[in-house]
Amino acid sequence: xxxxxxxxxxxxxxxxxxxxxxxxxxxxxxxxxxxxxxxxxxxxxxxxxxxxxxxxxxxxxxxxxxxxxxxxxxxxxxxxxxxxxxxxxxxxxxxxxxxxxxxxxxxxxxxxxxxxxxxxxxxxxxxxxxxxxxxxxxxxxxxxxxxxxxxxxxxxxxxxxxxxxxxxxxxxxxxxxxxxxxxxxxxxxxxxxxxxxxxxxxxxxxxxxxxxxxxxxxxxxxxxxxxxxxxxxxxxxxxxxxxxxxxxxxxxxxxxxxxxxxxxxxxxxxxxxxxxxxxxxxxxxxxxxxxxxxxxxxxxxxxxxxxxxxxxxxxxxxx
Amino acid sequence: xxxxxxxxxxxxxxxxxxxxxxxxxxxxxxxxxxxxxxxxxxxxxxxxxxxxxxxxxxxxxxxxxxxxxxxxxxxxxxxxxxxxxxxxxxxxxxxxxxxxxxxxxxxxxxxxxxxxxxxxxxxxxxxxxxxxxxxxxxxxxxxxxxxxxxxxxxxxxxxxxxxxxxxxxxxxxxxxxxxxxxxxxxxxxxxxxxxxxxxxxxxxxxxxxxxxxxxxxxxxxxxxxxxxxxxxxxxxxxxxxxxxxxxxxxxxxxxxxxxxxxxxxxxxxxxxxxxxxxxxxxxxxxxxxxxxxxxxxxxxxxx
Numbered sequence: 001x002x003x004x005x006x007x008x009x010x011x012x013x014x015x016x017x018x019x020x021x022x023x024x025x026x027x028x029x030x031x032x033x034x035x036x037x038x039x040x041x042x043x044x045x046x047x048x049x050x051x052x053x054x055x056x057x058x059x060x061x062x063x064x065x066x067x068x069x070x071x072x073x074x075x076x077x078x079x080x081x082x083x084x085x086x087x088x089x090x091x092x093x094x095x096x097x098x099x100x101x102x103x104x105x106x107x108x109x110x111x112x113x114x115x116x117x118x119x120x121x122x123x124x125x126x127x128x129x130x131x132x133x134x135x136x137x138x139x140x141x142x143x144x145x146x147x148x149x150x151x152x153x154x155x156x157x158x159x160x161x162x163x164x165x166x167x168x169x170x171x172x173x174x175x176x177x178x179x180x181x182x183x184x185x186x187x188x189x190x191x192x193x194x195x196x197x198x199x200x201x202x203x204x205x206x207x208x209x210x211x212x213x214x215x216x217x218x219x220x221x222x223x224x225x226x227x228x229x230x231x232x233x234x235x236x237x238x239x240x241x242x243x244x245x246x247x248x249x250x251x252x253x254x255x256x257x258x259x260x261x262x263x264x265x266x267x268x269x270x271x272x273x274x275x276x277x278x279x280x281x282x283x284x285x286x287x288x289x290x291x292x293x294x295x296x297x298x299x300x301x302x303x304x305x306x307x308x309x310x311x312x313x314x315x316x317x318x319x
Numbered sequence: 320x321x322x323x324x325x326x327x328x329x330x331x332x333x334x335x336x337x338x339x340x341x342x343x344x345x346x347x348x349x350x351x352x353x354x355x356x357x358x359x360x361x362x363x364x365x366x367x368x369x370x371x372x373x374x375x376x377x378x379x380x381x382x383x384x385x386x387x388x389x390x391x392x393x394x395x396x397x398x399x400x401x402x403x404x405x406x407x408x409x410x411x412x413x414x415x416x417x418x419x420x421x422x423x424x425x426x427x428x429x430x431x432x433x434x435x436x437x438x439x440x441x442x443x444x445x446x447x448x449x450x451x452x453x454x455x456x457x458x459x460x461x462x463x464x465x466x467x468x469x470x471x472x473x474x475x476x477x478x479x480x481x482x483x484x485x486x487x488x489x490x491x492x493x494x495x496x497x498x499x500x501x502x503x504x505x506x507x508x509x510x511x512x513x514x515x516x517x518x519x520x521x522x523x524x525x526x527x528x529x530x531x532x533x534x535x536x537x538x539x540x541x542x543x544x545x546x547x548x549x550x551x552x553x554x555x556x557x558x559x560x561x562x563x564x565x566x567x568x569x570x571x572x573x574x575x576x577x578x579x580x581x582x583x584x585x586x587x588x589x590x591x592x593x594x595x596x597x598x599x600x601x602x603x604x605x606x607x608x609x610x611x612x613x614x615x616x617x618x619x620x621x622x
C-alpha cells in the first residue's frame with residue numbers, strides 16, 4: 001500500500017455509490033497497521049485472498065514490475081473483471097498485449113495516465129481537435145522532475161526501471177492522445193546517477209502517415225522541479241500552442257491567450273492530491289457502472305510500452 | 320502592536336520560500352530574486368513582521384527552519400507566532416521515491432527519530448513496533464516534529480498552533496478516520512498547543528467534524544478563500560455557506576490572491592468581508608510585497 005494506493009482508496013471512499021471493500025498489503029507490519037486504520041475494510045496479504053470479496057473492480061497501484069502478475073491473477077482467478085492499473089500498464093509490450101487479450105471486451109481496463117484528466121491538457125486537446133492552430137506541423141515535449149537530482153547512487157533509479165518507464169510514458173501517452181500513432185526516428189539515453197541507470201532520454205518521432213514531427217526529452221535529474229512537470233509545445237499551420245500542468249497558452253495570428261487552471265473549471269467535489277485524480281477515478285467508476293470503455297484503455301496504454309521499447313532499441317544501437 | 324489588535328492573525332506563508340506557485344511553477348522557477356535563499360527569506364519575513372504580519376505559517380522542513388535560524392529578532396516589538404504545518408508531504412514523497420518506496424522512507428524516518436534523541440518519540444516509536452498501533456505511530460511522529468521545532472522557540476518565537484498538512488487532513492477525512500483527528504487534538508491540547516488542520520475541502524471538513532462531535536471552537540482551520548473560488552472545493556458558495564455556519568472565527572484564509580490572479584486590494588477586501596475569518600496567510604516574494612501586503616491587509620480589516 002504505497003502513496004498512490006492510499007490516494008485512490010481515499011478518493012474511492014468519497015465517490016458516490018462506491019464502497020472500499022478490501023486492501024492488499026504483503027508486508028506484515030504495514031498490514032497490521034492498516035487493519036487498525038481501515039477498520040471496516042478487509043486487509044489481506046495476497047491478491048488471491050481478495051476473491052472472497054466479490055469485487056466489482058480492482059485498483060493496482062503496486063510497483064510497475066508487479067502490475068502484470070497482479071493483473072493476470074486478478075483476471076484469471078476472476079477476482080475482479082474491471083481493472084484500474086497505475087501507469088505504465090506493465091514492464092513490456094509483451095506483458096501489456098497479454099493483459100489486453102485477457103481483458104478482452106468483457107470488462108473495463110483503464111491505466112493511470114492522469115494528465116488526460118488535467119484541465120490544461122484537456123483544453124489543449126479540445127483546441128487541437130477544433131483546429132484552433134490549424135494543421136499541427138511539429139511539436140516538442142519535455143517531462144522533467146528532480147526526483148534524482150543530485151543523487152549519485154544508481155540503484156534506486158535502476159530498480160524503478162529507468163526514467164522512460166516512470167516519466168517518459170506520460171509524454172508518449174499524450175502524443176498518442178493528441179496526434180495518434182507515430183514512429184520513433186532516433187533516440188539517445190544518458191546515465192546521470194551512475195553506471196547502468198537510464199536517467200534522461202531524448203528521442204525524435206515522425207507522424208505515422210503524416211508530415212508531423214516531434215522531439216521528446218525526459219529527465220528525472222533536472223534541477224528545480226518540486227513535482228514532475230510536463231510541457232508540450234505544438235506549432236501549427238495557423239498558430240502555436242503551449243500547455244503544461246498549470247496553463248495552456250495559444251497564439252493565433254499574433255493574438256496570445258493564456259488560460260490557467262482557475263479559468264478552466266478545475267474544481268471537483270473532493271480534492272485530494274490534485275483535482276485530476278478525482279476526475280480519473282470518477283471516470284473509471286462511471287465506465288464500470290455503464291460497462292463502457294473509457295480512455296486511456298489497456299489497448300492505448302499497450303502502445304506506450306511498444307514505443308518505450310522502440311526508443312530503448314534505438315538508444316541502445318547508438319551506444 | 321497591542322495584543323488585542325492581534326486577535327486577527329496575519330501570517331506570512333512559505334510558498335515563495337519553497338519556490339511554489341499554484342498559478343505557474345514555471346513562473347516560480349524564473350523569479351529574478353530567489354526567495355528560497357534562507358537569508359533573503361529571513362529578510363522578507365522580518366520586513367513583513369515590521370509592517371503588520373504577526374505570525375509565520377510554514378511546512379516543517381530544513382530550509383524553513385534555516386530561515387528561523389537566520390532571522391534577526393532584535394527590535395521586533397512582539398513575539399513571532401509560529402503556525403507550522405506537518406508533515407511536509409512533498410519532502411516525504413520525494414524521500415520515498417529516492418529510497419525505494421514507503422519501506423525505505425519508514426527506515427529513514429525511524430533513523431531520524433533515533434538520531435533526534437527525543438524520548439517521547441522513541442517511546443511511542445517502540446510501542447508502534449510492538450503493537451502496530453497507528454495512534455502511537457502518530458504520536459511518535461508528532462513528538463519528533465515538535466523536537467525539530469523546539470531549538471527555534473524562545474521569548475521572541477512562540478509556537479501557537481501545529482497544523483496537520485492538507486494531504487493528511489483530507490485523506491483522513493475521506494477515509495473517515497475520526498480517531499486520528501481526535502487523538503491529534505488531544506495530543507496537542509495536552510501540550511497547550513492549539514491543534515490545526517489545513518484542508519482543501521473546507522465545507523466537507525465542517526460537515527464531518529459536526530458529525531463526529533469535534534469542537535470547532537478548539538481548532539484552527541487553514542483553507543482557501545478567494546473571490547474567484549480558486550481551489551474552493553466543491554465551490555465558492557458551498558465554502559462561504561459552511562463558513563457562515565461555523566459560529567466560531569477560527570478560519571485562516573489561504574490562497575486569497577488566487578495564486579497572484581487577483582490584485583491585493585480586491586482580494587483582501589473580499590476576505591475581510593467574510594464572517595468567521597480569523598486571519599489570512601499570504602506569501603511574499605520580494606521586499607515591496609513584504610512591506611506593503613500586511614498593512615493593506617490590516618486596512619482591509621479596519622485595523
